[in-house]
Amino acid sequence: MKVLLPACRRYALLLAARDSDYVKKVYGGYFNVFVSAFGEEGEGWDLYRVVDGEFPEMGELDKYDGFVVSGSPYDAYGDDCWILKLCYLLQTLCAMEKKVLGVCFGHQVLCRAFGGKVGKSYTGWDIGLRRVSIVKDCLLNDLMEVDEFDDPEPVEVPKSLAIIECHQDEVWEVPAGAEIIAFSEKTGVEMFMLGGHVMGIQGHPEYTKDILCNLIDRLLDNGCIERGFAEDAKLALEVSEPDRKHWERICRNFLKGRLHTAAL
Numbered sequence: 001m002k003v004l005l006p007a008c009r010r011y012a013l014l015l016a017a018r019d020s021d022y023v024k025k026v027y028g029g030y031f032n033v034f035v036s037a038f039g040e041e042g043e044g045w046d047l048y049r050v051v052d053g054e055f056p057e058m059g060e061l062d063k064y065d066g067f068v069v070s071g072s073p074y075d076a077y078g079d080d081c082w083i084l085k086l087c088y089l090l091q092t093l094c095a096m097e098k099k100v101l102g103v104c105f106g107h108q109v110l111c112r113a114f115g116g117k118v119g120k121s122y123t124g125w126d127i128g129l130r131r132v133s134i135v136k137d138c139l140l141n142d143l144m145e146v147d148e149f150d151d152p153e154p155v156e157v158p159k160s161l162a163i164i165e166c167h168q169d170e171v172w173e174v175p176a177g178a179e180i181i182a183f184s185e186k187t188g189v190e191m192f193m194l195g196g197h198v199m200g201i202q203g204h205p206e207y208t209k210d211i212l213c214n215l216i217d218r219l220l221d222n223g224c225i226e227r228g229f230a231e232d233a234k235l236a237l238e239v240s241e242p243d244r245k246h247w248e249r250i251c252r253n254f255l256k257g258r259l260h261t262a263a264l
């Protein structure tokens with residue numbers, strides 16, 4: 001377990017993937033990537049490598065203000081022991097009304113844990129930049145409204161945002177009571193919320209373009225994707241940028257509970 005700083009607010013990353021050699025060398029591991037994207041000065045962040053069976057104790061859960069579930073090369077609908085244990089943990093956190101943000105695999109496993117349906121995409125891999133259309137723009141404006149860490153001025157969220165994607169699984173059906181917030185021409189559920197304290201994002205708001213390029217190379221070397229597909233994905237990254245500032249702001253404000261409507 002790692003701890004950044006003692007703080008009033010405390011968060012935990014539930015890491016569902018093992019660090020790649022590249023991310024370890026350049027960023028010191030995925031933990032640092034997530035904290036850099038979603039963390040704020042003075043907070044405490046802990047790391048639990050759930051992919052290796054490292055979970056927080058049930059008696060420790062109440063000390064956390066929120067949790068982030070990372071992406072993973074594993075299938076969210078698999079029956080590995082750690083995935084089943086993770087589903088139970090997420091159900092427990094939901095019952096405690098803890099803030100839980102799921103990214104890619106995290107988005108999918110949140111859906112599964114609460115009764116939704118997840119499976120292989122009918123249209124294959126989605127790798128590269130994807131423009132996501134915002135459905136619940138009023139809610140996204142609330143999530144974007146106040147961010148003391150970034151910019152104290154209100155920011156209006158655009159009707160669509162570009163995000164880095166790397167997945168071949170997707171949410172087929174959201175859980176009962178969940179709201180779809182965003183979709184794309186490739187994926188019907190790019191983002192959903194449940195009960196105001198659970199949010200899933202199919203894309204990777206924490207990824208930088210170099211992280212994705214390295215991942216594309218590894219997928220190509222492992223025979224998971226074809227060379228032409230890999231080259232097209234990397235070429236597209238050279239001519240456009242993800243809206244990282246917007247996505248990071250949305251994620252931070254969700255985790256910190258900074259909803260404009262709650263302040264009225």
